[in-house]
Amino acid sequence: MIDINKAIEALNWDKEPRGLYEPIEYTLASGGKRLRPTLALTAAELIVNGGLINGDAIDQALPAALALEVFHNFTLLHDDVMDRAAVRRGRETVHVKWNDNTAILSGDQMLIEAYKLLSDVPADKLPKVLKWFNEMATGICEGQQLDVDFEHASQVSIEDYMHMIELKTSVLLAYAMRIGGYIAGANEAQQEALYQYGLHIGLAFQIQDDILDVYGDPKTFGKAIGGDICCNKKTILLITALETADAESKAELLQWMMKQCTKEDVQSTKEKIEGVTAIYDRLGVRKACEDIMEQQTSLALAQLDRLPQNNATERLRELAEKLATRKS
Amino acid sequence: MIDINKAIEALNWDKEPRGLYEPIEYTLASGGKRLRPTLALTAAELIVNGGLINGDAIDQALPAALALEVFHNFTLLHDDVMDRAAVRRGRETVHVKWNDNTAILSGDQMLIEAYKLLSDVPADKLPKVLKWFNEMATGICEGQQLDVDFEHASQVSIEDYMHMIELKTSVLLAYAMRIGGYIAGANEAQQEALYQYGLHIGLAFQIQDDILDVYGDPKTFGKAIGGDICCNKKTILLITALETADAESKAELLQWMMKQCTKEDVQSTKEKIEGVTAIYDRLGVRKACEDIMEQQTSLALAQLDRLPQNNATERLRELAEKLATRKS
Numbered sequence: 001m002i003d004i005n006k007a008i009e010a011l012n013w014d015k016e017p018r019g020l021y022e023p024i025e026y027t028l029a030s031g032g033k034r035l036r037p038t039l040a041l042t043a044a045e046l047i048v049n050g051g052l053i054n055g056d057a058i059d060q061a062l063p064a065a066l067a068l069e070v071f072h073n074f075t076l077l078h079d080d081v082m083d084r085a086a087v088r089r090g091r092e093t094v095h096v097k098w099n100d101n102t103a104i105l106s107g108d109q110m111l112i113e114a115y116k117l118l119s120d121v122p123a124d125k126l127p128k129v130l131k132w133f134n135e136m137a138t139g140i141c142e143g144q145q146l147d148v149d150f151e152h153a154s155q156v157s158i159e160d161y162m163h164m165i166e167l168k169t170s171v172l173l174a175y176a177m178r179i180g181g182y183i184a185g186a187n188e189a190q191q192e193a194l195y196q197y198g199l200h201i202g203l204a205f206q207i208q209d210d211i212l213d214v215y216g217d218p219k220t221f222g223k224a225i226g227g228d229i230c231c232n233k234k235t236i237l238l239i240t241a242l243e244t245a246d247a248e249s250k251a252e253l254l255q256w257m258m259k260q261c262t263k264e265d266v267q268s269t270k271e272k273i274e275g276v277t278a279i280y281d282r283l284g285v286r287k288a289c290e291d292i293m294e295q296q297t298s299l300a301l302a303q304l305d306r307l308p309q310n311n312a313t314e315r316l317r318e319l320a321e322k323l324a325t326r327k328s
Numbered sequence: 329m330i331d332i333n334k335a336i337e338a339l340n341w342d343k344e345p346r347g348l349y350e351p352i353e354y355t356l357a358s359g360g361k362r363l364r365p366t367l368a369l370t371a372a373e374l375i376v377n378g379g380l381i382n383g384d385a386i387d388q389a390l391p392a393a394l395a396l397e398v399f400h401n402f403t404l405l406h407d408d409v410m411d412r413a414a415v416r417r418g419r420e421t422v423h424v425k426w427n428d429n430t431a432i433l434s435g436d437q438m439l440i441e442a443y444k445l446l447s448d449v450p451a452d453k454l455p456k457v458l459k460w461f462n463e464m465a466t467g468i469c470e471g472q473q474l475d476v477d478f479e480h481a482s483q484v485s486i487e488d489y490m491h492m493i494e495l496k497t498s499v500l501l502a503y504a505m506r507i508g509g510y511i512a513g514a515n516e517a518q519q520e521a522l523y524q525y526g527l528h529i530g531l532a533f534q535i536q537d538d539i540l541d542v543y544g545d546p547k548t549f550g551k552a553i554g555g556d557i558c559c560n561k562k563t564i565l566l567i568t569a570l571e572t573a574d575a576e577s578k579a580e581l582l583q584w585m586m587k588q589c590t591k592e593d594v595q596s597t598k599e600k601i602e603g604v605t606a607i608y609d610r611l612g613v614r615k616a617c618e619d620i621m622e623q624q625t626s627l628a629l630a631q632l633d634r635l636p637q638n639n640a641t642e643r644l645r646e647l648a649e650k651l652a653t654r655k656s
């Protein structure tokens with residue numbers, strides 16, 4: 001198995017002008033789960049171990065795997081500017097450490113760097129991979145815009161929400177799987193199974209993220225509990241609550257949502273989080289959302305049965321189960 | 329000849345979410361010279377008329393030509409955020425009409441749209457075209473960063489300046505020529521001549537831009553004269569003046585540069601522009617810069633002699649001469 005962290009470290013950013021490349025190096029050195037390139041390489045390994053093609057195919061998938069990771073980090077860089085986020089992975093964000101213009105320009109260059117890596121995909125596979133990569137990148141931008149639109153939308157359905165997180169989170173995981181498998185020689189049916197696996201673990205992952213924001217253990221979750229409740233974020237919990245509540249609970253929920261809470265006002269923030277959580281508890285929102293998440297995990301696992309069974313398939317099975325039971 | 333404006337109008341932006349695509353449609357509808365796609369298509373026509381390949385090759389160059397125009401407009405969109413520019417081509421910029429976040433996200437999507445157009449390049453030509461497009465895009469970002477760095481640099485040489493404008497302006501024109509020609513079947517030597525033509529007209533164009541900012545006719549120039557002098561921009565005129573001035577003139581020039589002038593203070597702005605222009609006149613800066621520009625125009629024209637001679641070659645000859653004598 002290729003060591004993805006070593007491959008990322010081996011990328012060369014020691015180029016001029018330093019003002020452009022230093023923030024890229026800084027961003028990529030900040031760690032993270034490396035989930036996307038791991039998925040791409042595991043998909044390639046799964047197909048190769050299935051005996052369809054020789055082992056070089058895993059190496060051939062590496063440039064695309066790296067492109068996906070660089071692209072993902074580009075989205076974080078620009079998202080942090082747009083969200084005015086000051087900290088990412090325990091370090092200052094680029095727009096804080098440098099400035100907004102640096103974050104915009106180095107982010108743009110990072111997106112271009114992703115396409116540079118992509119240009120090392122074997123020539124016969126390049127047209128499809130480029131097309132899919134573009135579809136994936138478009139999905140991310142559309143999902144980001146929908147997320148912004150939801151802030152001001154008076155009503156958001158579960159269906160709207162699932163569509164948004166599919167674009168914002170899942171397509172990147174889905175295309176990571178498809179691209180990795182395709183480069184290793186996967187046939188159409190296998191590509192589709194790989195894609196659907198990525199899609200469903202992405203949905204499960206995002207739903208679990210929403211649940212942990214309310215019900216996570218503060219000790220293991222790594223950030224403050226209730227952040228989404230605080231700012232009325234239209235998570236699957238809030239949407240489910242608004243959709244299933246009786247008139248009285250709904251009125252109470254809307255009452256809490258009218259209450260703006262600032263970081264300074266610790267007491268009223270605490271009250272709002274407790275108040276909304278109590279409504280969620282009463283309505284059985286947690287169970288309802290966990291059911292949707294588990295359904296997504298099952299759908300992901302079912303895809304794996306349609307693929308060659310080997311070491312890599314087993315790791316993907318474990319990954320899907322781990323994501324569904326994670327605490328942070 | 330393909331009507332480039334019609335081809336740009338035919339691009340479909342009637343997609344959801346509107347918040348993402350409307351600013352892209354708005355940006356591309358604001359006109360401009362369409363210089364880059366025109367160069368790409370003219371290069372293709374030159375090669376085809378040279379009898380090397382059939383006429384479909386011009387159509388085949390269209391997606392890449394459009395990709396270059398969409399890319400160019402993406403750079404303007406993000407540059408306007410970074411420069412806090414309020415007006416572009418007589419209309420509000422995107423970050424003013426919408427907001428900064430919209431300009432960042434729709435700009436990102438525009439960059440992705442450029443690569444989407446590029447994915448329609450014939451598959452056998454795609455690997456090289458993608459590689460060149462990435463090199464071009466990297467050049468633009470590096471050039472933009474160097475331009476920012478120059479603001480704070482104590483000394484900038486003519487060589488530094490030429491390197492910066494080569495990256496910031498010329499590589500896009502150069503690669504437009506090379507890519508258009510390559511898709512139409514140009515051989516290596518022809519590709520190189522096309523590339524060099526684009527490079528040298530780009531340099532001539534940028535130098536002329538600097539000259540017009542001081543010596544243009546306010547009636548035809550379209551913007552206020554002396555804007556660069558006002559903010560001490562390190563143009564080729566200022567760099568030439570600082571390099572060639574005797575001690576006394578240099579001291580006088582530095583004196584003027586210390587004088588900050590704001591838009592409100594019309595009188596002191598006028599004095600600074602007149603003062604610096606007088607030094608330029610005394611040192612013969614205009615002539616020196618015009619010589620460099622004409623040298624670049626000659627280098628561009630010389631490339632055309634190495635290419636098939638036809639209608640398209642003639643139009644490129646006229647373009648190079650027109651750029652060198654333009655008044656706006």
